[in-house]
Each structure stands twice: as structure tokens, then as C-alpha cells.
Amino acid sequence: MSEALKPVEHYRALIAAAGPSLPGAGQPxxxxxxxxxxxxxxxxxxPTRKTEEWRYSSIGQVLxxxxxxxxxxFEALTDSDIxxxxxVEQPAARLVFTNGRLVPHLSTTDGLDSAVSLISLRAAIEQGSEFVDQWLGKAIIDSDLETFExxxxxxxxxxMCLHIPAGVSIEQPIEVLYLSVGLDEPNVMTPRNLIVLDRGASARLVEQYASTTDAAYFNNGLTEILLGEDAELEHDRLQDEAAQAYHMSVIHLAQAARSRYRGMVASLGGTWARTEYHTAFSAEEAGCELAGFYFAGDxxxxxxHLDxxxxxxxxxxxxxxxxxxxxRGKAVLDGRIRVVQDAQQTEAHLSNDTLLLSRNAEVDTKPQLEIFADDVKCSHGTTVGQLDPMQLFYLRARGIQADTARKxxxxxxxxxxxxxxxxxxFIERVDQKLQHRLADVHIDTTTSG
Structure with a gap:
């Protein structure tokens, strides 16, 4: 990007040019x-390095x-291509997006209860759905949007625009695939997901970001999840984008009384990838479990980022x-748990364990607890280490080659x-991808015995 065209001005020009053609343009x-x-x-x-939440994550290469x-x-795809x-072999529904737009002939909602609404956000806007107007932005904790939001x-x-009414349970997972394909120039995409589960509703959601292009691109996604009382959502996310991809995903989660959310993210791909979870409870006895695995190589x-x-x-x-x-892979985990004075009998725990296979790899871990209540059970912990030489010895003593044992x-x-x-x-796919990545890396014997 030329010095004459600064990043903010560049994106302001993109916004101005795209505005008239965006769905719902003209709706006040x-x-x-x-x-x-x-x-x-x-x-x-x-943001710059002076911004606390971005101290360890330079966005220079993105800009x-x-x-x-x-x-x-990109609609020139068939079922066999994907x-x-x-x-998910037999999903309750599947939505497939290419380059940020829904591809109807690759998508299906046939397995859903008739009371459930699952359509593309674009279609919901064009159909004049009041649902989008009612819920868009409601899960975002702070009213002021951050830069990428x-x-x-x-x-x-x-x-994706998903609404599950009160008391409805979806047994089979809903699968959503965001695929970047056929790009011949650097492109930015802005997927927006709006997920609302009413009281007592439940579902499983499997979301994947993948690509079949060598071009650089930027996925700047934002997901809003609102769980009503006693609602339950399991949400698994796989980020396995191309080597030249830049990936930003922000998830805002608002939970009512006794709601349950279990989220998993596996971040494997891209040259630059950031995932943010922002969670807030609005009533008592709600629970949130976040888990994740990340891999970074050269x-x-x-x-x-967790809040x-x-x-x-x-x-x-x-x-x-x-x-x-x-x-020379690098990782950052910035996790913060905030407990206000009135939030007694809270239980909150945060842990991050990182395995270094190279002396040149780097991890910055910043766990934070802000506790203003006294009747709580809260903890945080972090470890950074290498492969256990005793475990390696155990495997090698049983005839397993050293390289195989390490992997x-x-x-x-x-x-x-x-x-x-x-x-x-999901687990099998991540294991397969990890095995493939490990086959291409050198594990320093000086860090693993």
C-alpha cells in the first residue's frame, strides 16, 4: 500500500464505494x-502496540x-468440490459461503424443525426481517464498537442468521463453512453471524474457515450469540485458512440465567490470526466453557484474546x-476474568499451556484476574515448556523411533x-492437520531431550 494511501483512508474509500450495493441500502x-x-x-x-489489548500483536502486515x-x-462449485x-456427515442443516456470500445450491436446511429460522443474513435483510433490526448489536458488551467490529x-x-424458538432442541449439528476460493487479488470479507436461542432451546454448531486459494485475503468476522434462560449451545470453530490469509474473528456472547455455552476453537492456519471471545452473564447460575488449541509455525x-x-x-x-x-512461530494469549463486588459465589478459572518445539518460537501469555468479590473460587495458570524427556524415553524404550515419539x-x-x-x-480433522504440519517441521532435540 503506497504511503499516499494510508490504511484508514483506504478502508474509508472501500466503505464509501461499497455502500450503495450493500444489502438493505436505503433502509433508514x-x-x-x-x-x-x-x-x-x-x-x-x-490499534497500535500502545493499545493494551494489542501490545503483543502487531497488525502492520495486515495494513x-x-x-x-x-x-x-464463487458459485462454480459442486457438492463433490467441498x-x-x-x-458433519448428516447435519441438521448446512450453510456454505464462498468469499463471504452464501451459495444456495451447496446449502440445505431440510433437517431443521419448521419453527427454526436459519437463513443468510443478506436474505434476512433483503426480506425486511425485523429479527435483524431487533437483535443486531445486542450481544456486544460495550456500546462503542472496536476498530475491526x-x-x-x-x-x-x-x-448466518439463526433463531431457535423456546423449547426447541436440535439434535444433529448445524454446519457452517466459510470458504475462500478463486481469488485473483487481495480481498477483504466481513462475515457477520447472528445467533439467538430463546428460553430452553439447544443446538450444536460447527463452524469452519478454509480456503483453496493462494491469494492473500482478510476475513474480518463478527459473531453475536444471545442465549435465553436455560438455553444451551455447543459451538466448535476450526480456522484452517491458507498460508497467505489474515483472519480476525470476534465472538460476543450474552447469557441469561442458567444458560450454558461450550465453545471450542482450533486455530491452525493463516499467516496472522486473532480470535476474541467477549462473554458476559446477565443473570445467575449461567455457565461458559471456552477451550482451544492453536498451532503456529514459521x-x-x-x-x-479472552474477556x-x-x-x-x-x-x-x-x-x-x-x-x-x-x-519461528509466535502466539499470544491474553485472558482476563472480571468479577465485580456483587458477583459473590463466582467460580472462574483460566489456564494456558504452550509446548515449544523450537528455541526460536515465542509465546506471550498474559492471564489476568480482576476480583472485587470475596466469596469466589478463581484461578489462573500458565506453563511454557518442551516435550517431557521421560515420556520420550518411555516411548523409545518400546521401540518407537524418536521422531515418531515426539509427534x-x-x-x-x-x-x-x-x-x-x-x-x-472435528477432533479427527484437527489431528490430521496437526500431523501434516508436524511432518513439515523440525523439532529441536535440544528442547525435547
């Missing part, structure tokens, strides 16, 4: 939200790319993450956190 309520988001984006600009905004799906990417909202276009940075807020009593949260770094230990390390996922194919 949506125009107002997009305009407010564009103004917020221009006001904030991009250097001359991303364009091309609002066009077959190997799918994670504002950029997503200013270019609000397509994504030229990769993966960043996990879990306990403003009310008797809720619990558990965050457990593990990562493996090879070569077996890496897989076992990852599976300790992946096992919380209830979709076997």
Missing part, C-alpha cells in the same frame, strides 16, 4: 448503523496489504487453552483439550 435503520460504524472506524483508526472489497460469491472439507458493521453484508502469528465478565452472582466460567509452536506426544498434548468437543470428525 440499517443506513444509520452502517454510517455510525463508519464514523466510529474513522474516529478510532487501527500493508492492498485489500479490495469484491462482493461476489466434500473433503465437510465435518466497526469495519465489519460498516460493510455489513452476509453471514511466519505465523496466532492470537487468542470474561462476571457482573452477577453464582455463575461459572472455565477457559482452557493449549498451543504448540514450531520454527505422538504432540498429538496427545493437543487431544487433552480437544476432547471436550462432542463432534468426533
Amino acid at each position: 435503520w440499517l443506513d444509520a448503523r452502517r454510517q455510525a460504524a463508519a464514523a466510529r472506524f474513522a474516529e478510532q483508526g487501527f 500493508e496489504q492492498p485489500f479490495r472489497y469484491r462482493d461476489e460469491a 466434500e473433503d472439507l465437510l465435518l 466497526a469495519l465489519n458493521t460498516a460493510l455489513l453484508n452476509d453471514g 511466519g505465523q502469528l496466532t492470537d487468542i 470474561v465478565r462476571h457482573p452477577v452472582p453464582r455463575c461459572n466460567s472455565e477457559q482452557k487453552f493449549k498451543g504448540i509452536l514450531a520454527g 505422538m506426544l504432540c498429538l496427545g498434548f493437543a487431544d487433552e483439550v480437544l476432547e471436550s468437543c462432542t463432534v468426533p470428525a
